[in-house]
Amino acid sequence: MKTKKVPSRICVGCREAKEKRSMVRIVKTTQNEICLDETGKKNGRGAYICKSVECLQRALQTKGLERSLKSPVPDDVVNLLKEEMSVLEAR
Numbered sequence: 001m002k003t004k005k006v007p008s009r010i011c012v013g014c015r016e017a018k019e020k021r022s023m024v025r026i027v028k029t030t031q032n033e034i035c036l037d038e039t040g041k042k043n044g045r046g047a048y049i050c051k052s053v054e055c056l057q058r059a060l061q062t063k064g065l066e067r068s069l070k071s072p073v074p075d076d077v078v079n080l081l082k083e084e085m086s087v088l089e090a091r
Contacts, residue, residue, distance in 0.1 A: 009048040012064040013055030023048045024088060026081065028069040034077045036084045045069055056085050 007020040025037040029044040037046065047068035049055050059065040066072055073081075 011050045011055055011059075012047045012068050013049055013057070013059035013062075016050075018050065020048070022051070024051050024085070025049075026065065026069070028071055032071065034069065034071070034073060034081075036081060036088075038088075051085070051088050053082060053085050053089060056081060 008017045009020050009023055010017050011023065020040070025040045025042075025046045025048055026034065027037040027042045027044040027046045028034050029042065035042075040046075045068075047059075047065055049059055049065075056065075060073070060078060
């Protein structure tokens, strides 16, 4: 019997490959809106990150998030992402 392949993605912050379900997707939509995508099904360019604020901080410091989204991330969006990520981390 075949074993089912588990999809993995690389975190933009820590650069570790992990299961797709254990990560969060950050999306830049066609309207150039950057938001957190908990379902992983929104249309747009996406970047995966671990469910921790430290990985988000590292991705912002190394500009990994900006490279993945091919767009600069505004400060107000950064603050919103940090708030949403801390809520997710607390779950």
